[in-house]
Amino acid sequence: MGCSGGQLLKVIIINEDSAYLGDIIKLGNENSSTLGFLPRGAYLSYAARGQIIVVLGNDNSVIGYLLYNIKNRGMIVSISHLCVKQSHRRCGVGLSLVNELKKRTKDLYRGIRIHCRRDWEASKVWPKYGFTAKHEIPGRSRAGSTLTVWWFDHGHPDLFQLADEQRLKSKVKVVIDANVFFDLQDNIKATNKESLSLLADWLQEDIELCLTQEIYNEINRNPDCAERKRSRMFAESFVKVTSADDESQKVQQAMKRFFPSQLDEHDESDLRQLAIAIAANVQFFVTRDEHLLDRADEIYKCLNVQLMRPSDIVIQQDSLLRESEYQAYRLAGSFIESARVRSKQNTLLQNYFRAPQEETKGEFRDRLQYCLANPQSFQTEIVRGENTPIALISYNRQDKRILEIPLLRIAQGTLGPTLSRYLLLRAIANASKESRILTKVSDNYLSDGVIDALRENGFFCYNGTWIKANPHLIEQATEIARTLCTYGEHFPELKKYFHTISNLIHLAVSKKSTQVLLRVEKSIWSTKILDLDIPAFIVPIRPIWAMNLFDSKIARQDLFGSKPSLVFNVENVYYRSRRPEVIKAPARILWYVSKGEGGYQGIQSVKACSYIDEVIIDKPKSLFARFRRLGVYEWRDVFEVANNDLDREIMAFRFSNTELFDSPISLSDLRHIWIEESGRKFHLQTPRTISTRTFYRLYKLGNGII
Template identity: 30%
Template sequence: MEIEVVKENGEILKQVVELGTKNSKTLGHFPEGAYVDHARKGFLICAHQERILLGYILFSITSSKSYVRIIQLCIADEARGTGVAKELLNSLKNKFRFSLKGIALSCRCDYIEATSLWEKYGFKAMDKVRSRSLKENYLFKWWYDFGNHDLFSLSHSNSSKQKALLDANILIKLRNDRKDEISGTNFLLDDWLISEIDFFYAPEIYNEIKRDKNDQRARETRAFLSNFYEAKFDPDLRDIILEKLHPIISGSSENDLSDKRQLAECIAGEINYFVTTDEKILVADSEVNKLFGIQILRPIDIILRIDEDNNKSNYQSTRIAGVNYENGFLKSGEIDDLVDTLFDKNNSEKKHELRSIFTLASVNIKDCRTRVIRDNNRVILGVWISELSPDRLLIPLLRTTKSKLSSTLFKQIVSELINYAVIKKRNLIVIYDGFIATNDQETLENMGFLLKDGEWSKLAIRAIIRSSQLFDFGYVSDHYDEKSIKRRLSDISNSDEFLISLERKLWPLKFSDVDIPTYIIPIKPFWASQLFDYYAANDSIFGAKASVVWNRENVYYRNVKPVSEKNPSRILWYSSSSSDKYSIRTSSIVACSYLDESQIGEAKELFRLFKHYGIYEWKNIFQLAKHSPKTIIKALKFSDTEVFKYAVPFSQVNDILFTNGRKRNSFTGPLEVSNQIFLEIYKLGVNHK
């Protein structure tokens, strides 16, 4: 028996689809395209004997919650009871045991054989919930813990789900249990989605029910709505939004108006997805998204996009280009405005306590700084207070207001606070604001903060060390399980995987003894300035203005070259020469990032997949693809960029290459380099020594 990752175009995949379809009654409906999509991502593992499929396990990674979710585990009839399931689970566990929290899955309680398997393997039945199916089925929510809570502080159960509103037509189809293979409506009630997404309905549906002449059927529809959540919103805001929708979406019939009201209620309720099969609504997706930051999707698309969008805490990433924001100190007369705007009445925060925080910070002129970010209309976007103690940076308050920018702004503020602590040589950051939203807590966790006794803390060290030196720094033993980490570091077979995960959590700390690929990748100065190089944009968040995008993750598109980048890996960004106005910091390496994903495909398809990252518009991609949407290009998804204060010029980079036995290079395409070359360039970029 052999265990391997299924390839998207292999013969084994066809057998997987056949086996999954054969067992769809218990597994749940799963479209063939979804199997292909998971195989493309490497999220499908099989067991076979001489290329004959014995079983498979299909899963996804929920990065924002740091766990792997099993969608399907299926064993061929003739292979059951032979240990195939255990081997597949072992393979999945070994693949992710050092980088994620654990494995989650949902399984019906009446599936006795499966229940026995999970329990025997060591899974824990964390909860029992009702299935969304029409029949009264119940699910166990199983959890297998990897024990990585010295690295990850929030448990999977604390993370918020995605939210989507189903329009009336979708809900009626679900009520009638209609099979709709084209739109995928019937797949919305599959059990595996229950732990990933909450479905809502718009109150406008009650008006549609009222028009039903069949009273018995109307009562059944109202009762059916109890399986979903009702959207809550400000009706005045709904009406304002509705007026803006009229010129965007065609149609004036009673049904058309009702559809628009449902969409308006979805937007006003701050629900990020509107699920429909109405073409009049679907064709307005781009314009509605531009105005309100909401996505309009067909049922099957919301299912296939869960994995992509699950990493976003509360809204899709967007870039701000060509806009300056005021980022200044707290001024007299502003405290009342800030208190009224920021106090968390939903969680019983007291205004006088919040006012006290601002007051104490204002009088502590020597050690405290309060920063306020406003847009061009003077609307408050974010506020934070930092205090320098003798050995740490204290953050008593860190808030962003509800807007399309709130999530990305929060991430950028945290990044700048880390840099600020490094500059001020405070090795520890402590955030003790007791009213940080759950979504922002996920951001803190993903950026390496640990929650202990109600405080979020993170080491803030910019240095290059060997992993064995980690516990030479103060505070490390207080915040990490030294014994557990040293044990994992001693495991030679998994040490690099674990070190990479640990380095990401300890950003910007770098380990010199980690084996991770590194690429020097050329980028035009304009895109560098817009994507990450705030020095080239002549700005930073601690300056007077902010014109850089506040994004932790981004995507860069380029031509396909011989170098096939692996991930995870490091990127050194080489800003090429230019004669335009963005010509500062050119012909030099200006930043480093982590490469999270590299995809090659047709230009139009890649743009569709990644259009919510970065600043690229289709016209930019179309030009790169030489005016053909089917041209094969490459998309590099990267994160945690560290911009070099001192750009490393072309000549010095080539000197480093030469002294390390490499030929000089013009950097017209990606170049893979050694870890030693990376470290030498990195030292110059951050220290100028």
């Protein structure tokens, strides 16, 4: 059956329970030679998020679908599949799908992106859909294809475009084992379809498939000379990760308990390639080895590497990006302290923090000495982990409008990204509390990891320095936009920057776009937009969890303190029972620290506020696996929330940008305000919804604002 002039196209969005899902998967599999193979679990995941658009024909059969993904960091929509039945092509089905996607995303996102091979006929259609060819990247096909990156811009003034484009250049490194490598080399068949899903074009911009040099030993075992040559040529197209031999040898010794006592040559190769990956600080290792996958949790706890199936990479792509940037778990077991630098430490710090390729010893010494010689204006701190320097940071407070950071050095190691984000977030929070308008990082020798963290936190590079606005405003959106424009007059060189934020606020207000307004608020945190229409909650939390999640003052009262793994968290997760099911995302949250046990001081008060970014209800094992990267709870803690029932659904919500109050709100003040605002006595055992008015009254009180 072909298309006809009288055909009426019905466009719908499906969920994971849709009766059409089987037909969609079948259509995708029939076209996997061009789309790439996608496992069933990935379809279910997209459907559950409402990210599959379907076109039905006159007989209510599926004639096309569009599968897309949201990259929240860049506010970008990425098309993964656009598929139309052969019999209905050139009938407007594809255009209907793309137009529906445009309509659904135009107010909230920057634009839509699709990767398409240059040599495919389908690449000719994107200009007709309004897309432009932005650039090219190498594809992962064995033929050495080139991918054109097509872009449709929604036309919003974009504060974040430069930072996002630069940030998206950094990929997550994923090492694949020999079996997966050989799967990718072979033509499609039943045994390698799962691995071939890794070749999907839409994965290539975010994920870099890597090998270790051990792959050449595996190739060498093939008795066929022609096959060896073919495999070596294919291996040359991959990035190789390397590590110091002594480091990989140490890891091999630690790994042996996860392998059989008697190893054949293939086992030995498997052990070596995994050890090299771990020693090279790669966080993800892809394998189909069921023996290793069965012990993935143990290996993760011991060696901080995630073993995953190929299909897991496809399904969990977005969370992998977050996980690669944020590894708080790796701090477990370490002792962290921060203290002011003394002048006699100059030589020691030079050994750890001088940029060896570019900065002379004299330059580093002079830079540090200048900061130390002006203690009235400069505060210079060293951060240690297990008595080893891991970070050096200096704050310059000479200009009352700006918190400048002339020194920001992070020692090499796996904690670099996490530590960088923590120090920057702390600097922004301090600048905001001190009523400074800007935070500026002026160090000329920043590492790549620090630069990535700057971009992630919304900094912009201007004339060699990194700038971010962080005014502490609590006003209506239009008033904040007006104030930002006045900042542009105070800082003429940044006038365009402030006006762009202001214009974005006006656009969000005119479009009534809560998501865009929330994104702007977070970008100039800790500003609060009074007319941002998101829910607010007050949540009780026991002191033991407050100590571990955000409250350093309680932690100092405890013999053991908070978990070292949480010292640098910039986001976290809180588990609780599913009922009452009132918590939603996005939202604001006030934390009420209850009495609990232990006789802590400063309890029974509202001590902090955060953003709720995500709420998930699921069984305990699934939630623990999802949020383990944050390093907050052990499995036994999550299991206890579920009353030791593996099948009981519980709630987890991810929160970020926590502000500790300078003036915690006492129980007596809270009772008084509660009666005034609600006419009821204060009694809080479970999360409660509060009005926007109540939230801001408490927020201002906690910040000492009358």
